[in-house]
Amino acid sequence: MTLAYWNGHYMPLDAVKVSPLDRGFVFGDGVYEVVAFYGTEAFELDAHLARLARSLAEIGIALDPIAGGFAEIFRRLRADCGAPDATVYLQVTRGAPGTRGHAFPADATPTVFGFATPLARLQPDALATGFPAVTAPDIRWLRCDIKAISLLPAVLSAQAAKERNALETILHRDGLVTECSSSNVLIVKDGRIATPVADHRILDGIDRQVVVRLARQHGIPVQERNVLLEELRTADEIWITSTTKEVAPVVTLDGAAVGLGKPGPVWREMRAAFDVLIGRPASRG
Ligand SMILES: Cc1ncc(COP(=O)(O)O)c(C=O)c1O
Structure with missing residues (x-):
């Protein structure tokens, strides 16, 4: 029961x-x-x-x-x-x-x-391999900062991801990355993290906040700013964060390899820090 x-x-x-x-x-x-x-x-x-x-x-x-x-x-x-x-x-x-x-x-x-x-956590072997993601236009309203139960666009973009065996659909509006159906997105380029600024276009995810904080504690440069779709496509690493997906690495985007096509070193460092924070340290290669 x-x-x-x-x-x-x-x-x-x-x-x-x-x-x-x-x-x-x-x-x-x-x-x-x-x-x-x-x-x-x-x-x-x-x-x-x-x-x-x-x-x-x-x-x-x-x-x-x-x-x-x-x-x-x-x-x-x-x-x-x-x-x-x-x-x-x-x-x-x-x-x-x-x-x-x-x-x-x-x-x-x-x-x-x-x-x-x-909580069905993403398992270590799957995390070590990484996940596919796809992209789609963001068709949602302009108050995505409110965690509203009216979620039809999120339902449709989550289904689109599922039908393409992807972990998430990464959304974009006016050439800028916003977030995903039910998670946030961060990119790494040349050792620097960037994530869309938390305004009316996205939900300010709690795990996103945690990862930004952890990165700063680790001395990794983090920018909360507009992120171009083009930057997403040329990123060294892409991560997805949410309460249920935690901090997950994306290794293909619309079928193309992200960076070297495997979870990157910055993700490994941050994920290890996250695992310590939640009291579930794990060793990963
Ligand atoms: C649209 C959207 N963005 C981001 C997130 C991630 O937020 P959190 O890390 O607080 O779970 C969610 C979570 O449901 C979401 O629905």
Whole structure:
């Protein structure tokens, strides 16, 4: 049985009953977070709570995840999931009013829903080989800084990647790299890291922030700036970061080799530092 959190209560996931008028259901009107737990330790929980608070404020839902005790919800859902590592999904919608209408309803209280799943980490042998990625135009809206549950373009670009046996679709807009269906992108050229600046065009990923911080600690130059699609195609290394993909190396882009066509030395150094940080050091060749 999977435990769910549903509007103040813990119950079996399949006992949750959603109103057909819930704004999440009819409008995709809500925001969410996904937090990884390594063992019992939540990874960067404060950063996730802060980002959720910001997403809620940006769409005008008056709920404070910190005062609202959301940290405890994440921990309790994780504790109920037996897996060694887990992710907890938590979403807030604008609630279920008495009728359907686009503007904010007066009579709805936010719906809060969460549950945990085992974290299916990318395995060391796959990481050592690296992953294919493909590219596609970014057809999303211009508030990608909000972690919204309305994810149809992400669903389509994730499916496009899957159909081409790729780990991710890397998106571009106006000749600039943005991010991926559900992860961020970093490149390395001549030992320097560059990643698209975290503005309205991308989600400021927590693992992206962690990797930028780790790189600075390791004395590797990092620039958060506009990254040209052309730079992506000529990069020595490409990495993808997210809560579930962690820090993954891309070795082919639209079928062409990235750099030498295998995970690069800067990725190996950063990945080793990341593994230490999450308490899962591993030796890789
Ligand atoms: C569009 C998008 N970008 C980036 C990320 C990575 O964010 P994080 O590292 O916080 O998981 C996600 C995660 O779901 C995402 O959906």
